[in-house]
Amino acid sequence: MNISTRLDDIRRAFPACETLAYADISTNNVLSSSAEKQLHQEHLNDLCNTAVDMLSGASADRVSCVWADNHSEFPDVYQAIIIEIAEVGIFLRSASNPTDALCCVCLPTIDIPAFIASARQHLEEIGKDK
Amino acid sequence: MSDISTLHQRLNRLVHGSAIMSGQERILVQDGETDVRCAMRAEIAETQLPRRVTFRNSNDDIISFEVVAGRVIRLVEPTSASIVGRSEALLKCDDPLCLPKAVSFFAQNATRLSVETERLDKSRASLEFGIAMDTIFEQSSLSGMPDLAAAQSDVVTDFLEASRDFCTSGLVLVNGLPVFEFGSEAILTKLNRLAERETVGFRTSQSTEVVSHYTSQCVVYSGHPIGGQSVICVSHTKSLGFATVSNDALGTVIEFWKSHAE
Numbered sequence: 001m002n003i004s005t006r007l008d009d010i011r012r013a014f015p016a017c018e019t020l021a022y023a024d025i026s027t028n029n030v031l032s033s034s035a036e037k038q039l040h041q042e043h044l045n046d047l048c049n050t051a052v053d054m055l056s057g058a059s060a061d062r063v064s065c066v067w068a069d070n071h072s073e074f075p076d077v078y079q080a081i082i083i084e085i086a087e088v089g090i091f092l093r094s095a096s097n098p099t100d101a102l103c104c105v106c107l108p109t110i111d112i113p114a115f116i117a118s119a120r121q122h123l124e125e126i127g128k129d130k
Numbered sequence: 131m132s133d134i135s136t137l138h139q140r141l142n143r144l145v146h147g148s149a150i151m152s153g154q155e156r157i158l159v160q161d162g163e164t165d166v167r168c169a170m171r172a173e174i175a176e177t178q179l180p181r182r183v184t185f186r187n188s189n190d191d192i193i194s195f196e197v198v199a200g201r202v203i204r205l206v207e208p209t210s211a212s213i214v215g216r217s218e219a220l221l222k223c224d225d226p227l228c229l230p231k232a233v234s235f236f237a238q239n240a241t242r243l244s245v246e247t248e249r250l251d252k253s254r255a256s257l258e259f260g261i262a263m264d265t266i267f268e269q270s271s272l273s274g275m276p277d278l279a280a281a282q283s284d285v286v287t288d289f290l291e292a293s294r295d296f297c298t299s300g301l302v303l304v305n306g307l308p309v310f311e312f313g314s315e316a317i318l319t320k321l322n323r324l325a326e327r328e329t330v331g332f333r334t335s336q337s338t339e340v341v342s343h344y345t346s347q348c349v350v351y352s353g354h355p356i357g358g359q360s361v362i363c364v365s366h367t368k369s370l371g372f373a374t375v376s377n378d379a380l381g382t383v384i385e386f387w388k389s390h391a392e
Contacts, residue, residue, distance in 0.1 A: 062324065079350075079351070083349075083391075
């Protein structure tokens with residue numbers, strides 16, 4: 001199954017997910033996207049920048065030190081969620097290919113645990129498809 | 131700067147990005163439920179790329195600015211003659227001192243505000259520094275805004291007290307001062323260190339250019355999906371909260387937050 005089909009499948013299963021992008025966070029590039037409305041490149045770039053910051057950038061480093069042991073390296077962040085009154089942003093990093101990530105903007109009605117479980121499964125499958 | 135408030139702004143831009151870039155008119159204030167000047171200021175602060183930002187009020191007056199990096203470059207057409215007429219040759223003189231009067235007249239008694247944005251040539255705007263928003267919105271600083279915190283119970287403390295059985299540690303700061311905490315000393319030391327950094331960004335965003343319509347936010351960072359932990363950062367008006375929780379209990383705690391933040 002190709003990437004765009006997987007992204008469309010996720011959105012079909014979760015209509016409250018309005019925007020979905022598959023990105024390489026090591027190069028800060030969106031590789032594929034699926035959205036209710038047509039997206040501009042700078043919109044996607046913003047989404048990817050946020051994913052990089054939260055999953056592997058300064059924000060991730062600052063927060064992951066909270067659960068790091070004194071003598072170990074900072075553990076990686078594999079998931080970040082921003083919950084607001086009007087929207088929910090979800091950023092998932094692949095456990096098998098840590099440079100792969102899904103960036104999602106959803107309505108607040110989204111079932112977050114169910115969505116994350118499904119999206120993560122697809123994210124790991126994308127790594128196997130490649 | 132990469133803190134909770136900045137992430138909030140980013141998400142806000144992401145979500146509204148399509149409408150902003152497509153030039154669609156968006157309603158910012160309806161029936162006077164929000165201060166028009168605060169809404170204008172917030173819209174300008176969130177406009178980072180070069181844009182012509184055109185506001186329309188309930189009298190159908192128009193005020194239009196060239197904006198980049200959250201700062202106004204100049205007043206431009208199609209600003210209404212009724213607004214321009216308040217200060218002769220305003221569109222030509224670029225005098226920053228004229229702008230507060232124009233904004234003040236535009237916002238006076240307005241109960242409705244809409245905005246339309248249009249792309250600008252990047253090279254045209256990128257070399258200019260712009261006018262500080264404290265100059266333009268001189269009478270609408272944050273100190274003039276209603277104190278939401280005083281009118282509401284402390285949502286963050288209530289949330290963390292309710293989540294205590296599911297979280298391994300928790301810390302709440304109101305106006306930068308710790309008011310509630312639980313967990314081991316070791317983890318609380320780390321949370322306090324994290325809180326110090328977040329509080330700096332939070333205070334900065336409250337006292338300068340950024341005025342947000344959305345006052346509550348929850349940001350969750352999680353480690354490995356199997357057996358990992360999560361760090362929860364919540365903000366609501368003047369309160370900040372931090373907690374650690376195992377990924378297994380994260381769904382429950384998120385539901386607690388959603389029910390408290392509504």
